[in-house]
Amino acid sequence: MSEMNGVTTSRQRWKYLDRVLSRPGPFTDEDWVPGEEVISFLESAKVLVIGAGGLGCEILKNLALSGFKDIHVIDMDTIDVSNLNRQFLFRQSDVGKPKAEVAARFVERRVKGVKITPYCGRIQDKDEDYYMQFNMIICGLDSIEARRWINAMLVGMVDMENPESMKPLIDGGTEGFKGQARVILPTMTSCFECQLDMHAPRAAVPLCTLATIPRQPQHCIEWAHIIAWEEERKGDILDNDDPEHITWLYQKALARAKEFNISGVTYSLTQGVVKNIIPAIASTNAIIAASCCNEAFKIATNTNPYLGVPETANYMMYSGDDSIYTYTFEHQRKEDCPVCGNLAKDLEINARWTLQEFIDSLAERAEAQLKKPTLRTEKSSLYYQSPPALEEATRPNLRKKLFDLVSDGEEIAVSDPAFQIDFKFRLLFRDK
Amino acid sequence: MLKIWSMVRFTSASGQKKKKVTAAQLRVQKDLSELSLGTTMRTEFPNPDDILNFTLTIEPDEGMYKDGCFHFSFAINQNFPHDPPKVKCLEKIYHPNIDLEGNVCLNILREDWKPVLNLNAVIVGLQFLFLEPNASDPLNKEAAEDLRANRDAFKRNVRKSMAGDSVRGESYQRVLK
Numbered sequence: 001m002s003e004m005n006g007v008t009t010s011r012q013r014w015k016y017l018d019r020v021l022s023r024p025g026p027f028t029d030e031d032w033v034p035g036e037e038v039i040s041f042l043e044s045a046k047v048l049v050i051g052a053g054g055l056g057c058e059i060l061k062n063l064a065l066s067g068f069k070d071i072h073v074i075d076m077d078t079i080d081v082s083n084l085n086r087q088f089l090f091r092q093s094d095v096g097k098p099k100a101e102v103a104a105r106f107v108e109r110r111v112k113g114v115k116i117t118p119y120c121g122r123i124q125d126k127d128e129d130y131y132m133q134f135n136m137i138i139c140g141l142d143s144i145e146a147r148r149w150i151n152a153m154l155v156g157m158v159d160m161e162n163p164e165s166m167k168p169l170i171d172g173g174t175e176g177f178k179g180q181a182r183v184i185l186p187t188m189t190s191c192f193e194c195q196l197d198m199h200a201p202r203a204a205v206p207l208c209t210l211a212t213i214p215r216q217p218q219h220c221i222e223w224a225h226i227i228a229w230e231e232e233r234k235g236d237i238l239d240n241d242d243p244e245h246i247t248w249l250y251q252k253a254l255a256r257a258k259e260f261n262i263s264g265v266t267y268s269l270t271q272g273v274v275k276n277i278i279p280a281i282a283s284t285n286a287i288i289a290a291s292c293c294n295e296a297f298k299i300a301t302n303t304n305p306y307l308g309v310p311e312t313a314n315y316m317m318y319s320g321d322d323s324i325y326t327y328t329f330e331h332q333r334k335e336d337c338p339v340c341g342n343l344a345k346d347l348e349i350n351a352r353w354t355l356q357e358f359i360d361s362l363a364e365r366a367e368a369q370l371k372k373p374t375l376r377t378e379k380s381s382l383y384y385q386s387p388p389a390l391e392e393a394t395r396p397n398l399r400k401k402l403f404d405l406v407s408d409g410e411e412i413a414v415s416d417p418a419f420q421i422d423f424k425f426r427l428l429f430r431d432k
Numbered sequence: 433m434l435k436i437w438s439m440v441r442f443t444s445a446s447g448q449k450k451k452k453v454t455a456a457q458l459r460v461q462k463d464l465s466e467l468s469l470g471t472t473m474r475t476e477f478p479n480p481d482d483i484l485n486f487t488l489t490i491e492p493d494e495g496m497y498k499d500g501c502f503h504f505s506f507a508i509n510q511n512f513p514h515d516p517p518k519v520k521c522l523e524k525i526y527h528p529n530i531d532l533e534g535n536v537c538l539n540i541l542r543e544d545w546k547p548v549l550n551l552n553a554v555i556v557g558l559q560f561l562f563l564e565p566n567a568s569d570p571l572n573k574e575a576a577e578d579l580r581a582n583r584d585a586f587k588r589n590v591r592k593s594m595a596g597d598s599v600r601g602e603s604y605q606r607v608l609k
C-alpha cells in the first residue's frame with residue numbers, strides 16, 4: 001500500500017468492491033461497461049446526506065465504505081447525551097457540538113480519502129443552486145415537514161433542458177422496529193407528497209382526557225405541555241431544548257400525577273413526550289440505512305437494478321414488530337398530487353392586462369376553461385371567489401395590471417370548483 | 433448514474449428560482465373554496481395574503497347559545513393537512529367542551545384528525561358544539577357537571593355567562609350580539 005500525504009492511493013481497501021465494479025454480473029445490462037469509468041464516477045459523485053442522527057450516522061459510514069468520496073451532510077442539531085447509545089460517531093466529549101461537523105470529521109478520520117463537507121443548519125437555508133450541485137440526495141430524517149420541503153424543492157428543480165437536474169431522492173425512515181426505504185425520481189415516479197398517506201398523523205389523546213381523567217404518566221406530561229403552560233406561562237414560547245422549560249413541565253406533570261395517583265413521570269419521559277421522541281432501535285436504523293446506501297451505490301454505478309426504476313417497485317417497508325416482514329411494492333404517482341401531479345406550465349401573458357382580463361382569458365383556454373378561478377402566488381392572494389371576506393379583500397386586484405401583482409416568471413396556482421386538481425402556471429411576460 | 437439521466441423524460445416544463453405556492457397553501461385554497469358558511473358563520477383575514485391564519489365567527493341562530501357571537505382563531509402550519517389546524521376560542525365562555533383559555537375539545541382537531549378531512553369538517557364540528565354541548569367530553573368540568581345534573585339550570589347559567597355575568601364565581605365575557 002502506498003501512501004501520499006496520508007491518503008491511501010492504492011485500491012487495496014476496495015478490493016472486494018472492485019469485484020462488483022470491474023466485471024459484469026448476472027443482473028448488469030448488456031451495454032454496461034465495467035471498470036475505470038464506473039469507478040471514477042463513483043469517486044466523483046457528489047452525494048448529499050440530510051440528517052446526521054441515528055440514520056445519518058449509519059448512512060455516512062456506509063457511503064464512505066461503499067467508495068463514495070465526495071459527501072456533504074446537513075443537520076441543524078447539536079449532540080445530546082441521549083444520542084450516544086446509537087449515534088456511534090459521537091463521544092461523550094462531543095456533547096453540545098454540532099452533529100454534522102462531528103460526524104463528518106469522524107468518518108474522514110476513519111476512511112482515508114473521503115471528503116465530507118458539513119453544514120450545520122436548516123435545509124431551508126439553502127437554495128436551488130446549492131441542491132443543484134449534487135448527483136443524489138439521501139434523507140435520514142424524522143420530520144415529515146422537512147421531507148415535504150426537500151421533495152417539493154427537488155420536483156421543482158427538474159428542468160427538461162437538463163436531465164442532470166433530476167436528482168434521485170433516497171429516503172429512509174424508522175419508527176421503533178419498523179422502517180422504510182424508498183427511491184423517488186422527481187417528476188418521474190411517485191413523490192413524497194404522493195406517499196403522504198403512508199404516514200399516520202401523530203397519535204393524540206383527546207384533550208378532555210388530558211384535562212379531566214388522565215390515566216398514564218404521558219397524559220400528565222401532555223397536560224402540562226398543552227394546558228398548564230398556556231395558562232401559567234402565556235407569551236413564553238416553549239423551547240424543547242431549554243432545560244428550565246422541561247424542568248417546569250416535569251414538575252407540573254409530577255404534581256398532577258400525584259393528584260391522580262399515577263406513577264412513572266420522570267424528567268426523561270417528559271423530554272421524550274414533549275419532543276415526540278419515538279424510541280429508536282439501533283438495528284432498525286442500521287437495516288434501513290444499509291438499504292438506502294445499497295440503492296445509492298446501484299444508482300451511481302448501475303452494477304445491479306435498483307429500487308425506483310419507473311414502473312417497478314420504489315418502496316420497501318420493513319417491519320420487525322412481529323418477527324420479520326418486508327414488502328416491496330410500487331407506490332403509484334397521484335394524478336392530483338399538489339407537488340408532482342400538476343407541474344407548472346409556462347404561460348405567455350401580456351403584463352399590461354388587468355387581472356380581470358387575465359381571468360377572462362383563462363376561461364377561453366381550451367385545456368383549462370376555468371370559469372370561477374381562485375388565484376394566488378406564494379406570497380399573495382390575487383383573487384379569491386370565496387369566502388366572502390377574502391373575495392372582498394382581493395376584489396380591488398381585479399382592476400390592477402398584472403405587472404403590479406406578479407413578477408416575470410412567477411408561479412401562480414389556480415383552483416376552480418369545477419376541477420379536482422389545481423393548475424399551476426409560470427407567467428412569462430410577453431413584451432418587456 | 434448516466435443511465436438514469438438517459439431515462440429522464442419530461443411531461444412538463446418546470447424549474448425556476450421564484451418561490452412556489454406550497455402544498456399547504458394549495459390545500460387551504462381548495463378547502464376555502466369549499467367552505468359552506470351559511471348565514472351563521474363568517475371569516476376574517478387580518479392579512480388577506482396569508483390564508484393560513486384567519487378568524488371564524490359563529491353566531492348560532494338556535495340552541496342555548498343563540499344570539500351569541502363567538503370568534504375562533506385558525507392557525508394552519510406548512511405541514512397541513514398532515515397536521516390539523518390549531519383552533520382556539522377567543523372569548524372566555526361557559527361551555528363544557530371549551531376551557532377558560534379557549535382550548536377546544538373536538539375529536540377531529542386532535543385524536544381523530546385525518547388528512548382527508550377538510551376545514552369545512554372542522555367548522556361544522558365547531559358549530560355543532562354550540563347546538564349540542566357534550567357533557568361526556570369535558571374540558572370545563574364544572575360546566576359539564578352542571579349540564580349533566582340539570583339541563584335547564586345549565587341553560588340558565590349559559591345565558592348568564594353570555595350576558596357577561598359570573599357563574600360559580602368565575603366571570604365570563606359578554607358575547608351577546
Ligand SMILES: [Zn+2]
Pocket residue numbers: 190191192193194195333334337338339340341
Ligand atoms: Zn407527487
